[in-house]
Structures are given as structure tokens and as C-alpha cells.
Amino acid sequence: MTFDILIKNGIVVDGFSNEARRADVGISGAAIKVIGDLKNATGGKTILAEGKYIVPGFIDIQSHSDSYLTLLEYPAQESLITQGITTIAVGHCGTSLAPLASPEALKSVQKWRSIAGANLNWLKFGEFLEALSHYQLGVNVASLIGHSTLRRGLLRDEVRPATPEEVQIMQRMLGEGLQAGAAGLSLGLIYAHETDAAGEELSRLSEMAGKKSRLLSVHLRSEGSHVVEAVEEVAELARKSGCRVKISHFKIQGRQNWGQLELALSAIDRAYQRGVDIFFDVYPYSTTWSVLYTYLPKWAYEGGRETILKNLRDRSSRERILTYLKNQSLDLSSVLVATSEANTAFLGKTLGQIARNQEISVEEALLNVLSATNAQVIVFDYNLSSGIMETMLRHPLSVIATDGAGYDLGYASLNGSLVHPRCFGTMPKFLSAVREKNLMSWTEAIKKITSRPAEKLGLKKRGTLVAGNYADVVVLDPRGVGSRASYENPYIQSEGIDEVIINGRSVVSKGQLTGTLAGQVMRF
Ligand SMILES: [Zn+2]
Structure with a gap:
């Protein structure tokens, strides 16, 4: 033969x-x-x-290659294929690149990337997939539809509950998108333009994904002090809507909240035992790559960028924000300014260093960085517990995903921005942890990055090695498998x-x- x-x-x-x-x-x-x-x-x-091991190609069920716009800029996605990733699912955390009811719909990308210069020549979701198929893609790409993208396209910059008519329009757009091949729906409940979506709106839309047996992927309303309620909210939404639901990049941020791990996991286990098809993805790092404005109290960022900047300028709002931050007992001094297109002056510095240089408090440094970057800034925060992360990697309902974006191997940021090393090394790092810490069997580890995400995504004929x-x-x-990408130098092949x-x-x-x-x- x-x-x-x-x-x-x-x-x-x-x-x-x-x-x-x-x-x-x-x-x-x-x-x-x-x-x-x-x-x-x-x-x-x-x-x-x-x-050597022969295994199925890895499936990254939580990718931001679309919202970081790197899927369009670096469609070869070399930092992913060199990790062994063969399929990605994008469109998470409430944001997708389609459908675009108005140009404003794309604004939900802004928390990660500037959209100045982004030239997207599609409106409907089907047109987006068609356009994408003309790119020379390095990986297979599936996309969900982001709730914020639907919402922003209609409500534009307004922050309010949607009217029943607007909910109907969102339902129609989602229906068309699911018909055209979307992998599901995503919510970004922590972000400015979604936090006040009514439960009814979330249920109506989730039900549509449920009816078509598509995935619902959710960025929780809280990954810190209110994480347990946030998990319960999602479990209830999934139960009512009959959805298969994924909690995105599950984690517990902040040392003072780590004690909530058991309660949060048992909320997931309980929902699962009651028949809710719930699972979560996790990345094997104990540092987050977070949008800095989400550190503010909710009232201060509701309404988006303009509101944030206005509140930062207003003396009494600023004082209220500072008081709130001081009461959070977060370790802000080690938070490192990693990624920003708007202002490079602070890149690579911690808030502690900036505070010392400017002779101000670390909370004030945070606000100054937000102002200077037009609130378009992403930080590394060493606020996760590696013990919790390992518990999550091992949990029977977890799969492993990058929550990152694909780049070219030669990529080096023009302005000194850093990307999270998970963009270059998630899967090899996970496998090396399996080997070195004996986290689980290889059979189980491979399932968590192949067949399980394939099944949850509804991908057919991928994720397992079988003839046909x-x-x-x-x-x-x-x-020898492992990652070499570090926080200081992330752009290194596995x-x-x-x-x-x-x-x-x-x-x-x-x-x-x-x-x-x-x-x-x-x-x-
Ligand atoms: Zn997210």
C-alpha cells in the first residue's frame, strides 16, 4: 500500500x-x-x-485570534500550529467579527485592539465565513457569535437594557448566523456593554443556541470576590436554555478570593449532576492577561471608554474609584503593563515602579496608566494560584485552551508591547506539566486537548485518530515537549x-x- x-x-x-x-x-x-x-x-x-507519540491535532476551544485581529493580520497563525494546534474556535467573551449590524458593532474589539485601520468588508455572519475562507489560514477556524457584537451594533454606545424589539433583531441576526454555520454564542458578562443586559435577553438568545445544540461560551460576571454567584448564574442560564455551556478561562483572581475554589467547583459539579452540560476551559499559567479597566468598580466603566475617561478626569469620581481600589486589598504593585497600542511609555513597567517614579500611590498609578492609554491597555497580573490552576487542569470537566491569539513566529511587537506567553506555548506547557508533575495520564491529557473540545464544540471527524x-x-x-516562551520574551517557538x-x-x-x-x- x-x-x-x-x-x-x-x-x-x-x-x-x-x-x-x-x-x-x-x-x-x-x-x-x-x-x-x-x-x-x-x-x-x-x-x-x-x-514518539502520534496524537490528534490539538483543538483550542477558546481563542482570541479574531478579537486581537491577528487572524486577519497573521492568518498563518504560526505560534499556534507550532504548538500542535490544528483547529481554533474564536468569537468568545461576547465579541466576534460578525455579524455587524452597524460599524459600531466592531467597537467591542477595542478593549483588546485599536480598530483604526481595520477594514472588514462583510456584514452578515455568512459573509464573514465566506471572506475568511479566502484567507490562507494556517489552522482550521470555527467562530461563535458574540453577544456584545450583536448588542453594540444596535445600541451603539448606549448603556441600557435592550428593548423587546432590539432583542428580536438580535435573535434574528443570531438565527441567521447559526444557520450560516456559527459554532454558538458567547457572552462577556463582565464587560461594559453587556453587564446590564437583562436576564430575559440572555435567556432568549441562549435558548437559540441550545435549540441548535450549539455551544454557549461565557466570560463570567466575576472571576474574583463574586465568582461563586457568577458560576451559579451561568449554570442557571444553561439549565433554563438547555444549552451546552462553557465557562471561559476559568480562574479565581486575587489571593483573598482563592478560598472560594471549592465552592465554585462544587457549584459546577452540582449543575453537572443535575444534568446541565457544563464544562470549563483553563490555561496552564498563573498570570492573567487582563483588560485594565475591569479593575475599576462597575459604575466607573459602565458606558465604555468615554465614561471611563470622564470618570478619571472628574475629581470626585476619581476619589471614589481610588477608595474602591484601596478597599479591594489587591496586590496592584506587581501588575505589569504589557500591551497597549495607544501609549508605550509604561510598557514593561509594573504599577509599583510607575508609582515610585511618579511618587504617587499604586492606585493612582493605575488610573494614570488608564488615562494615558485611553483605557486601551492590557496587563499581566500574577494573581492566580498555581495550586488552583493544577486542580482545574485535573478536574474532569476541564479542557485546556490558550485564551490567546496566534502570531507569526517572527513577530516582535513594533512598539514594545508584550503578549502573553500562552499565545506561543500553552499546549506544550500543559504537556510538560503532565510529565513533570504527574498531573494525569497521557491518555487523559490528550483527551483534554483533542476529543473533548471537539465533542463540546460539535466538530465532526476531528479530535480523534480513527480511519476516515x-x-x-x-x-x-x-x-522533550515543552514551552520556552516567557513573560519577558514570549515570542519563542515551543x-x-x-x-x-x-x-x-x-x-x-x-x-x-x-x-x-x-x-x-x-x-x-
Ligand atoms: Zn474573556
């Missing part, structure tokens, strides 16, 4: 619960043809995988991801990009 690609003598971990086994894998066209003993077969390309599936395949070195095959084509070979781009747009 002859195959386009023949992988010989590897150890197959197939994404099911099967034990790892020695086998060869034969691929022709876009599909896996045979998994078994192919001693006498030949291949157009032969990969010798002695001592699409040939999204990774060959990795279980002893190690130990030897071969990556997407839709039957070799995109990484012997650890190097081949230059082939083989990603497809996923429609549901």
Missing part, C-alpha cells in the same frame, strides 16, 4: 480512552486511511516516529512538537514550518 504520508513505529494515543499502543498511521488526501501495522507500506513522505477522520495529526516527543499535519498536509516537519497552509473554515 502507498500513502501520501506514512507515520511509522509511533505510539498512538488516539483521543479515546484506549491505552497508548504501537502503530503506524497511513494518510492519503485529507483523511486518515489506516491505523495499524503498515510494515510493508510506502509513503510519499515517511515520518519515523520511534519513541480528517488527518489532523501531531507527532510529539513526550520527553519544543518537542515534531510533526503537524492539517487536513492531510504537512505544515510542521522536523520541528520546522514547511510553509504549507492547510486550514479550513468550519461550518456547523
